[in-house]
Amino acid sequence: MVIELKNDIMKRPPLSVDFQDKLYNYLNKQMPLYSCDDYLTFTIDFLKKNSLPIQNVLNWTMKNDINCDCKMLRYLHLNSTSLKII
Secondary structure, X not given: OHHHHHHHHHHOOOOOHHXXXXXXXXXXXXXXXXXXXXXXXXXHHHHHHOOOXXXXXXXXXXXXXXXXXXXXXXXXXXXXXXXXXX
């Protein structure tokens, strides 16, 4: 039980749920305008604009095989506890 909880926590991005939602919305707006460049360009841009821990998030993305904005958007969509599909 403790191991499962630890694994679940490690899979979560080092961002609050509120910032995860904001990142999702930001990426969701940017991605239709630009094709995926196989980098975390928009994710990093969002982190910078919001003074969030870029290196912590990048370390997390590497551990979770998230190497581009498309994968980040997909992860946030599939794993969010607060996002609502309208």
